[in-house]
Amino acid sequence: MIITTNDLTKKFGNFTAVDKLNIEIEEGEVFGLLGPNGAGKTTTISMLCTILKPTSGSAKVNGFDVSAQPSKVRSSIGIVFQEPSVDDLLTGRENLEIHAMLYKIPREVRKRRIGEVISLVGLEDRADDVTRVYSGGMRRRLELARGLMHHPKVLFLDEPTLGLDPQTREHIWDYIKKLSKEEEMTMVLTTHYMEEADMLCNRIAIMDAGKIVVLDNSTNLKKKVGGDIVVLKMDNPNLEKIRKLSFVTSAESKDGSVQIVIKDVDRNLQKLLCKVGRIKSVEVRPVTLNDVFIHYTGKEIRGGEEEGSYWDRIMRSEVNR
Amino acid sequence: MIDAEAVYAVWLREFKVYLREKERVISSFVSPILWLIVFGSGLGASVSLHGVSYQVFIYPGVLSMALLFTSVFYGIYIIWDRKLDFLKEVLVAPVSRSSIFVGKMLGGCTDAMMQSLILLVLGVLIGIPLTPATFIYSLLILFLTSVAMVSLGLVLGSNLTNQEAFNLVINFVIWPLFFFSGALFDVTTLPPWLSTITYLNPLTYGVDLLRGAILNVQVFPTYLDFSVLIVFSLVMMWLGTVSFGRMQQSK
Numbered sequence: 409m410i411i412t413t414n415d416l417t418k419k420f421g422n423f424t425a426v427d428k429l430n431i432e433i434e435e436g437e438v439f440g441l442l443g444p445n446g447a448g449k450t451t452t453i454s455m456l457c458t459i460l461k462p463t464s465g466s467a468k469v470n471g472f473d474v475s476a477q478p479s480k481v482r483s484s485i486g487i488v489f490q491e492p493s494v495d496d497l498l499t500g501r502e503n504l505e506i507h508a509m510l511y512k513i514p515r516e517v518r519k520r521r522i523g524e525v526i527s528l529v530g531l532e533d534r535a536d537d538v539t540r541v542y543s544g545g546m547r548r549r550l551e552l553a554r555g556l557m558h559h560p561k562v563l564f565l566d567e568p569t570l571g572l573d574p575q576t577r578e579h580i581w582d583y584i585k586k587l588s589k590e591e592e593m594t595m596v597l598t599t600h601y602m603e604e605a606d607m608l609c610n611r612i613a614i615m616d617a618g619k620i621v622v623l624d625n626s627t628n629l630k631k632k633v634g635g636d637i638v639v640l641k642m643d644n645p646n647l648e649k650i651r652k653l654s655f656v657t658s659a660e661s662k663d664g665s666v667q668i669v670i671k672d673v674d675r676n677l678q679k680l681l682c683k684v685g686r687i688k689s690v691e692v693r694p695v696t697l698n699d700v701f702i703h704y705t706g707k708e709i710r711g712g713e714e715e716g717s718y719w720d721r722i723m724r725s726e727v728n729r
Numbered sequence: 730m731i732d733a734e735a736v737y738a739v740w741l742r743e744f745k746v747y748l749r750e751k752e753r754v755i756s757s758f759v760s761p762i763l764w765l766i767v768f769g770s771g772l773g774a775s776v777s778l779h780g781v782s783y784q785v786f787i788y789p790g791v792l793s794m795a796l797l798f799t800s801v802f803y804g805i806y807i808i809w810d811r812k813l814d815f816l817k818e819v820l821v822a823p824v825s826r827s828s829i830f831v832g833k834m835l836g837g838c839t840d841a842m843m844q845s846l847i848l849l850v851l852g853v854l855i856g857i858p859l860t861p862a863t864f865i866y867s868l869l870i871l872f873l874t875s876v877a878m879v880s881l882g883l884v885l886g887s888n889l890t891n892q893e894a895f896n897l898v899i900n901f902v903i904w905p906l907f908f909f910s911g912a913l914f915d916v917t918t919l920p921p922w923l924s925t926i927t928y929l930n931p932l933t934y935g936v937d938l939l940r941g942a943i944l945n946v947q948v949f950p951t952y953l954d955f956s957v958l959i960v961f962s963l964v965m966m967w968l969g970t971v972s973f974g975r976m977q978q979s980k
Binding site for chain 2: 457458459460461479480482483485487489493494495497498502506507509510511512538554
């Protein structure tokens with residue numbers, strides 16, 4: 409196990425941000441913390457990265473205790489923060505050079521290593537521009553390059569694609585996938601985008617209100633919901649009657665339609681439609697991680713950027729040098 | 730504990746940022762020049778102290794003031810750095826907190842020294858009696874004073890978390906440090922309650938040394954001035970290293 413936590417807890421005053429967390433992460437896996445804003449994902453990562461002291465409990469990263477041996481932990485990890493953290497008055501290459509000095513990458517290999525990571529994230533043409541003129545996606549790529557330049561045992565990615573446009577997001581996903589394959593690095597990422605967790609992670613821990621609700625791989629998580637989703641648009645649905653059907657796992661009515669989880673949709677859809685009576689439309693879709701989240705918490709993972717978008721934060725960072 | 734390469738890395742970042750922020754460089758010269766030329770020559774027409782014109786008398790004080798503002802501002806700027814993630818990148822690096830502190834501190838001293846250098850040259854141009862030896866001695870004094878003041882700023886900045894505190898520091902730290910330092914007046918002629926406050930202010934000793942170097946008017950013995958500045962700097966550097974070690978994220 410490259411990361412283990414033992415009742416890891418963080419309180420801010422009376423508010424418990426992370427509540428007795430116990431997770432084990434294996435070497436080489438891509439592990440996802442999925443949950444809504446405020447679920448405690450960033451707090452968890454901050455504790456694992458030694459920049460936030462746990463209130464109680466403990467955690468080990470690469471065999472070192474985060475509270476007792478912070479500098480050993482620091483040399484084992486790389487981090488891509490949620491907020492932009494490159495110096496916008498330095499060029500991409502200069503940002504990497506300073507990072508190399510801080511992480512004591514030997515002078516002889518520094519130049520080569522910088523060249524490698526720059527080409528890995530495809531920034532060869534722009535490496536000598538100040539990062540102020542970079543797009544959000546380019547900054548993110550630079551931060552990825554920086555995070556893995558010193559070959560950390562674990563790379564933490566805190567909301568790696570927050571606020572990026574869909575196309576850029578897919579590019580970043582490609583880089584992350586490539587990295588996990590080529591560098592065989594353990595990665596821990598937080599996200600509130602279900603498709604991101606689905607796409608990248610070997611195992612996903614769904615977090616809500618400081619606790620892990622459920623932890624498994626994506627396929628098993630979806631199985632736990634118990635079938636596929638059928639959405640029927642209809643007037644006055646008889647929920648009781650629908651729920652009594654043997655192949656129906658659950659049924660909820662939601663703004664003028666009924667969302668039903670049914671087993672073996674290929675065989676049972678016809679039966680369902682015969683029983684429910686008059687409908688306006690029908691939609692069948694596979695279970696998503698959002699359904700898993702709703703299944704366990706009764707709430708949705710809202711995709712909103714309540715803390716301000718990536719660009720808002722870049723703007724703010726520019727005002728403050 | 731102190732890792733030279735990490736200090737250099739942190740300093741290099743600060744220095745490059747400084748050189749590329751021309752607004753910051755320019756704005757740091759404007760107010761001292763106004764003080765010196767407008768205030769100094771306005772009052773200087775009617776006042777003279779220790780046999781020199783007021784403009785010449787306050788020159789060391791204006792140098793100290795410029796240094797004070799640049800240094801403490803630089804230090805408390807990390808209130809903003811902390812809100813964003815610039816500082817986090819350095820704080821998660823496997824580098825001792827004292828190295829980060831010293832690198833940051835030297836970055837601030839560099840800003841202050843660039844400013845001092847230009848103001849000293851300006852001093853020569855407006856007829857302040859500076860010889861090459863006093864020029865270099867003044868730079869040394871200014872450097873030591875800036876170590877003390879940047880460290881003070883960093884200690885304050887790393888212990889304050891909200892941006893409103895910035896104004897508090899300006900009103901309750903920077904202005905009092907300036908007014909009670911003898912930068913604008915002769916400390917020996919003050920009423921006792923006022924001179925007591927002045928003696929508690931570390932900046933007083935920097936101003937005194939500087940006035941001794943430039944105008945040959947010095948109240949305290951040189952060894953006392955240096956001792957106070959050095960001891961104050963060491964205490965601040967120690968406090969700063971401790972504060973950097975405790976610095977945490979807000980979530």
